[in-house]
Amino acid sequence: MGMEAVIKTNNLSKVYKRLFKPKTHALDSLTITVPKGSVYGFLGPNGAGKTTTIKILMDLIKASSGSATVLGRPSYDVEVKGLIGFLPDSPAFSPQLTAFEFLNICAKLLKIPSDLRVNRIETVLETVKMSRHSRDKIGSFSRGMLQRIGVAQAILNEPKLLILDEPLLGLDPYGRQEFKQIILGEQAKGTSVFFSSHILSDVEEICDHIAILDKGKMLCAGRIDELLTASGTKAIIAPENDEALKELVTIAIATSRRDDGSWVLTFDNSNEIKIKLEDATKKFPQAIEISASHEKLEEFFFRIIKGDGAV
Amino acid sequence: MKNVIHIIIIIVSCLVAGILGGKLNTTQRELAPSKEAISGMPLGGFQKFISDMEWMLFVNYLGSLNTVDESNVDEVSRRLERLMSHDPNLGKIYQEGALMISIADPEKTVEILTKACNNPHLKSNSQIPFYAGFVMVQHMKPPKYKEAIPFFKMAVDRSGGGEGFNNYYASYYYRAKAKVWSDGKFDDRHALLHVLYDSWLGDTRDENYVGGGTMGGDSVDLKDRLFSAIRNVKNESEDYKPTVDGNKLADAVVQRVFSDSHICHACTAAYGPGVEYCSGCGTKLKVYGVCQFCQKAVLPGAKFCTTTGQKFPEEPKK
Amino acid sequence: MNEIIAIAGSTWKNVLRLKVVYFLVFCVWVLIASALNYDVLSLGLHKELLVDASLFLNTITGVLVIISLTFEIPKELKEGVASTMLSKPLGRTNYLIGKMIGYIVIGAIVCALVAIGSFLIFNVSFSEPIGVAMLQNHILIILSLIPMAAIAVLFSIALPEIIAPIVTVLVIWFAHSTSMLSNLPIIYGGIIPDLELFNFKSEAVYNNAVSWRYVVMVALWGICYAIFASSLASLIFSRKDIK
Numbered sequence: 001m002g003m004e005a006v007i008k009t010n011n012l013s014k015v016y017k018r019l020f021k022p023k024t025h026a027l028d029s030l031t032i033t034v035p036k037g038s039v040y041g042f043l044g045p046n047g048a049g050k051t052t053t054i055k056i057l058m059d060l061i062k063a064s065s066g067s068a069t070v071l072g073r074p075s076y077d078v079e080v081k082g083l084i085g086f087l088p089d090s091p092a093f094s095p096q097l098t099a100f101e102f103l104n105i106c107a108k109l110l111k112i113p114s115d116l117r118v119n120r121i122e123t124v125l126e127t128v129k130m131s132r133h134s135r136d137k138i139g140s141f142s143r144g145m146l147q148r149i150g151v152a153q154a155i156l157n158e159p160k161l162l163i164l165d166e167p168l169l170g171l172d173p174y175g176r177q178e179f180k181q182i183i184l185g186e187q188a189k190g191t192s193v194f195f196s197s198h199i200l201s202d203v204e205e206i207c208d209h210i211a212i213l214d215k216g217k218m219l220c221a222g223r224i225d226e227l228l229t230a231s232g233t234k235a236i237i238a239p240e241n242d243e244a245l246k247e248l249v250t251i252a253i254a255t256s257r258r259d260d261g262s263w264v265l266t267f268d269n270s271n272e273i274k275i276k277l278e279d280a281t282k283k284f285p286q287a288i289e290i291s292a293s294h295e296k297l298e299e300f301f302f303r304i305i306k307g308d309g310a311v
Numbered sequence: 312m313k314n315v316i317h318i319i320i321i322i323v324s325c326l327v328a329g330i331l332g333g334k335l336n337t338t339q340r341e342l343a344p345s346k347e348a349i350s351g352m353p354l355g356g357f358q359k360f361i362s363d364m365e366w367m368l369f370v371n372y373l374g375s376l377n378t379v380d381e382s383n384v385d386e387v388s389r390r391l392e393r394l395m396s397h398d399p400n401l402g403k404i405y406q407e408g409a410l411m412i413s414i415a416d417p418e419k420t421v422e423i424l425t426k427a428c429n430n431p432h433l434k435s436n437s438q439i440p441f442y443a444g445f446v447m448v449q450h451m452k453p454p455k456y457k458e459a460i461p462f463f464k465m466a467v468d469r470s471g472g473g474e475g476f477n478n479y480y481a482s483y484y485y486r487a488k489a490k491v492w493s494d495g496k497f498d499d500r501h502a503l504l505h506v507l508y509d510s511w512l513g514d515t516r517d518e519n520y521v522g523g524g525t526m527g528g529d530s531v532d533l534k535d536r537l538f539s540a541i542r543n544v545k546n547e548s549e550d551y552k553p554t555v556d557g558n559k560l561a562d563a564v565v566q567r568v569f570s571d572s573h574i575c576h577a578c579t580a581a582y583g584p585g586v587e588y589c590s591g592c593g594t595k596l597k598v599y600g601v602c603q604f605c606q607k608a609v610l611p612g613a614k615f616c617t618t619t620g621q622k623f624p625e626e627p628k629k
Numbered sequence: 630m631n632e633i634i635a636i637a638g639s640t641w642k643n644v645l646r647l648k649v650v651y652f653l654v655f656c657v658w659v660l661i662a663s664a665l666n667y668d669v670l671s672l673g674l675h676k677e678l679l680v681d682a683s684l685f686l687n688t689i690t691g692v693l694v695i696i697s698l699t700f701e702i703p704k705e706l707k708e709g710v711a712s713t714m715l716s717k718p719l720g721r722t723n724y725l726i727g728k729m730i731g732y733i734v735i736g737a738i739v740c741a742l743v744a745i746g747s748f749l750i751f752n753v754s755f756s757e758p759i760g761v762a763m764l765q766n767h768i769l770i771i772l773s774l775i776p777m778a779a780i781a782v783l784f785s786i787a788l789p790e791i792i793a794p795i796v797t798v799l800v801i802w803f804a805h806s807t808s809m810l811s812n813l814p815i816i817y818g819g820i821i822p823d824l825e826l827f828n829f830k831s832e833a834v835y836n837n838a839v840s841w842r843y844v845v846m847v848a849l850w851g852i853c854y855a856i857f858a859s860s861l862a863s864l865i866f867s868r869k870d871i872k
Contacts (some may be wrong), residue, residue, distance in 0.1 A: 058716050058870040078718050086716035092638055092708040096646040108635040109717035153713065217798075313867070320860045325819040328853035332818015335826050335850055336811050337842070342839050343832050346808070346825075356805030356828040360685040363678050367670045400835055403672055432835065 005069075006161045006192040007034035007057060012066035014052050014216075022125065026052045028216040029066065034194050034209070039187050041203040041224070042196040042214035043301060050196040051089055053213070054165045057194075058086055071161055082110055085159035089166045089196075091150030095139030099130060099149055102138055103156060110157040124152040127182060143170035151182060164195035168202055204297035211295050212304050219304050220254055228300055231266040233277060234291050241287035247280050248288075254303045323365040354397070361493050362398035369394060373411060384415035391423060405439050413442075417450040428465060441480050443467035443511050450489055456490040463487055485510075485536070501557040504540040508564050511537060536567055542579050573599060573608065584608060632719045635725025641734045644697070653693070654739060657686045665754055676755055677834045680763050683747030684830045687703045687740050687770050692801055694736040695774060700782040702728060703790035712871055717813040722863040725786070729778045736774040740767070766833035768852060770774055772844070773827035775851035777801055778857035780822060786862045786869065822854055 004191045014027040033041045044050050057068055057142040059076045061082050068075040071083055092104050100121060107117040128148040133141070138149065147170045154162060162183070168176050174201070174256040183206055197203050203210065204224065211221035220227060232253070237245050239261030249255060250266035251273055267273045281288050334415040340346065349358050369390050375380075379387055391412070394404050405427040424443035427433055444462030463484035470477045485506055486499075492509075493502035508594040512532050540562055544557040565576040574581050580591030584601050588594065602609050602616040602623070615622050644650065664682040667689060668675035702725075705711040715724060744767035748759045782801055785793045804824040810817045826847050829839055 006686060055871070058712075060715060061869060062868065078720050080718075082718040085715070086713075088709045088712045088716070090709055092710045093663075093713060094643040094710060096643040097639060101642065105635050105639045106713075106717060109632055109714065109719050113716065128656055150713070172699075242811060314864065317860055317867070319862045321857060321864065324791075324857035325861060326815060327819075328850060328857055329817070330813030331846070331850045331853060332823050332826065333814055335847055336808070336818065336823060338846075339826060339844060342843060343829060343837075345831065351830075353803050353806035355802040356688070356825055356830065357685055359831040359834055360681050363671070363681050370672055375694065385656070398831055400831060403674060407672060435787025439636075477776050507641075511635060588775075608651055 003267070004036040005033045006036050007032065007040075007068070007070055007194055009033075009053070009057075009068045010066055013064050013069055014049070014054060014056065014061065015064045025216050027056070028065075030213070030216070030218055032211050032218065032221055034192060036112065036192050037187065037190060038209045039084065039193040039207045040195070041210040042194060042208035042213065043200070043203065043210055044196075045305060047215070048213040049216040050213055051165055052216075054163055054194075054196060055236060057163060058084070082157060083160045085154035085157060085162045085191075086149045087147075087154045087162075087164040087167050089169070091146050093138045093146070093153075096137060097127065098135050098137055099152075100134040102149065106153045106156055112157060120156060127155065128152045144172060144175055147171055148175070151179065155182070155186060155227060158189075158295075162191055162193045162195070164193065166197060167195055168197055168199045170275065176202060200296075200298045200301055212301060214239050214305055224297070228297065233265055233273070235265045235267065235277065235280075236289045236291070237263040238263065238287050238289075241284060243286040244280060244287040246285070248277070251276055254299070256302075266299070282303060312563075315332060336362070336621070338409055341363075345430065349397065349399065352396075358397040362401060365390070365394050365397065366401065366403070367528065368461060369408065379411045379415050381415055384412050384419075384564075387412050388416060388419050394422065395426065399430055400428070402427075402433055402436055405444070407615065410442060410446075413446045413450050417446045420446050420450075428462065435469055437466045437469035437471075437480065440469065441483070447484070448490075454490075456487045460486045462492065481536075498551070498554065498557070500540070500543045500551065501554060501560060504537070504544050504560055504564065507533065507537045507540050508560070508568070511564075511568055520627075531543075535566065536565060538579065545578060632717075632723045633727040633730060633768075635716065636719070636724055637731035637734060638793065640701075640728055640731025641738075644701075644731075644735045645738065646807040649867040650735075650739060651686070654742045655742050655748070657690055658750065660686055661747045662750050662754075663745075664735070665750075665810045676751075679747075679751060679754065680760075681830060683744070683751070683763070684766050684770065684833060687743045687767060688773075688830075690743050691736050691770055691774050692777065692798070694732060694739055695777045695781045695801070696794050696797060697783040698778060699733040699789075699794040700784065701732070702785040702865050703793065706807070706871055712724070715871065719867050721729075723860075725859060725863050725866055726781055729782050729855070733774050733778045737771050740771045740774070744770075760833070760836040760838070762836045762838040765838055765841075766829050768844060769829060769847065772848045772851055775825055775848070776822055776824065776854040776858065779855035779862070783858045783862040786866045802819070818850070818854075819857070821830065822858075823850075826850060 009030050009032050009249045012027055012030040013025070016024040016026055018024075030049070030053060042050050042053070052061060056063050057070055057075050058081070059078075070077075070080055073080040097105070102123045103124065104117060109120060112120055122131065122134075125134050128151050130145065130148050130152060133145065139145070141149065147167070151164075151167065154164065164183075167183075168179060171179055180202060183195075207224055209222065209266055210224050210227065235248060235252075237248070245263055245265075248265050248267075250262075251267060253268055254266040256264045259292065267277065278291060281290055313390060325503070332356075352358075354361055364412055373387070373392065376383055376387075391408050394408065394509075395591055405424055409420050409423045411426075421443055424439055424446070427436075427439045428443060433439060440462040444459035444466065444604065447459035463480055466480040466561035467477055467484055470480055481542055487500060488506040489502035492506055493499070497505070541561045544561045545553055547553055561579075562576060565574070565579065569576075573583070575591055575594055575596060577594040578589060578592040580589055582589060584599055587598050589596055597610075599608055599610055602605060602619065602621065604621045605616060605619045607616070607618045609616060609623075613623070632677075661679065661683045664679040665675055667678055671678050705714075711724065714722065719761055733848075739756075747767075751757075751759050751763075781793075781797045784797045784800070787793075788796055800822070801824060804822040805828060806825070807817065807823060808825060810821055811823075813821070818826075832839065
């Protein structure tokens, strides 16, 4: 490929073996490459293996097979963690410590020189809008405030790579907006960002690369603009036009019903399909509205996952 | 490689801890020998605290009893033994607890007290061996005088003489010895005088000599005890009549032990310088005088003063 | 080393700010002082009872602190606090040692508070200075926290969350009663902990002091055993998945 990678996995697998229970393949031969400087969205339904992958990258979980490198070094290298910022999926910190004390401990662990620590802590607290609460105990913080402190500790060391597990979870819309700005700001500084999220609109907004995972297997990966332009044609079938629906539903690759009773059918771009669509439009001119599919990430995601369920 | 280092550290630290632990275990047995006597029950190292609690429960239990008799002596003994197994060093178990069963079960009492006598922690406690001997001679039927002697001796040895108990313990010791010697053939007064005299004779040759003179300090000495015994042998009372053998022994003792003392050989009454006949019995006495230089008493016929060494120019003044 | 101190510091700061800790110390003081009420029931042994109660309750306090460690580590692993810490350039061994040292310091502070309180109660009640043996035993109790913390770390890593505290309590309990195993050289004291080495409570009550050399040596044993147990814990932890 020739591009510099900040994360590279090669056939990464994780199998959980439990007594008297069948083996669980949490991750199955995952191979991904996260280019330097990118904002990489890591998507998948619950149990897809996103958190497992992230934890293997952070050496919190041991891979059953395969390898992973982070910033060119093996993921189990302790020292490489000094160059990474990590936010776990549900950040929890010592409740009796104040935000400042907690960040000070993180700064010590990150080996930030003592003369720079206070300044650096104040800066990140300002960045996450938590300066007012720097002397408050973490135990008194709301979920959103905890998430902000989590982000603060992740960017404390001015990392080369940010690995974030569901960073937008628990943030209000205003907080999400701020957070996206932080991510983009970090990217502007040259930091690569790898994060998993369920909020697809936000991912679409800030990511330049995505990978979709399901049941431990990679379904697709690539630049987001490339993946989304590869979509097909969309047909909206007006309510109570069952005949038209019956004719097209068999060749659609995705279907969804709107609240008003109309149906949205998505088709691929093959010639055969195009002919069939033209025939159907002629047959039911009032019922079918054909348009080029400007597929949203959400739609793309559902199509890839092959289901309508919640992500 | 990291795992190998880990395993090496585990093995080395295990070996060092094992060797050090073994040595410390031995040291601990020397520092706290009573640990050997403590029961091996897994009490989390709280044997002492549990024994304290049990002690109070025991006291409370005793308070609920009118008396310790055959109906409850087994329960009291069981509680005592349990206390001992948790803290054999608690002196009150023996001094107060064990005596509670001394009438109902003297054998058990002695058994418990014997254990206490062998406890190095209680080696300076003189009451425990005395109680053991006391129970043997007072509560056991028939009394075990012979077995009680070592306990009384232990009590005298441990008392060191400073507490006033020595005299008391020594009295029991000699009385027990007298009982063993007489074996019912002599009356008690005669027998006591005999063993005291025997002890006096053995002062320099018998290692087992026990008496106030050497063990009790200045408060009581063997001579006082002998003097008292001679009087008891010679003096008639309501329940006692002097015997010929007794008088003979008493005279012999006076001759031997009190030859240079100013007491009547016949009735042991004291007399002063120049007195020729006993005021108690009228017996002719050895007259003694005083040194004209130091005014101390001197024996009849003495040529030199035993205090100043002065030679008397003439017969001492009568 | 700085990382270990940082983790230890966060641990003791986190725990020593809990008001319940001081409430516990206060309750222990009250219980120790209550021994004075038992002069009649103990037939005048209330002084000895006070010394013994102070040692007993201080040991219990120390064990409680150590047991809380067996709750703390699984809780941190479960809630993600450990993940956050271990995502920093901090080795897993250092994390465990930091936790262990943190709890030893917490235990030492709490036990020292209990000991100081009992010294004051003794001094005020009997108008006499405390015995060397009593002082030594309180020091031995504090020193016993070293191997006990290592045992707690080992079991909290090796065993499921619910079982770890129970097993730790049982092991600490039985480690005081294993003298019948003293015929097993190296294994006894090397693998099977001999916490009875720290126990001179009976001697302290009768004011029989032990040599200070013994105290130093037993502290050394505690450190050696802690190295053994924490290294074993670290080996297990290095292979463990952190949720």
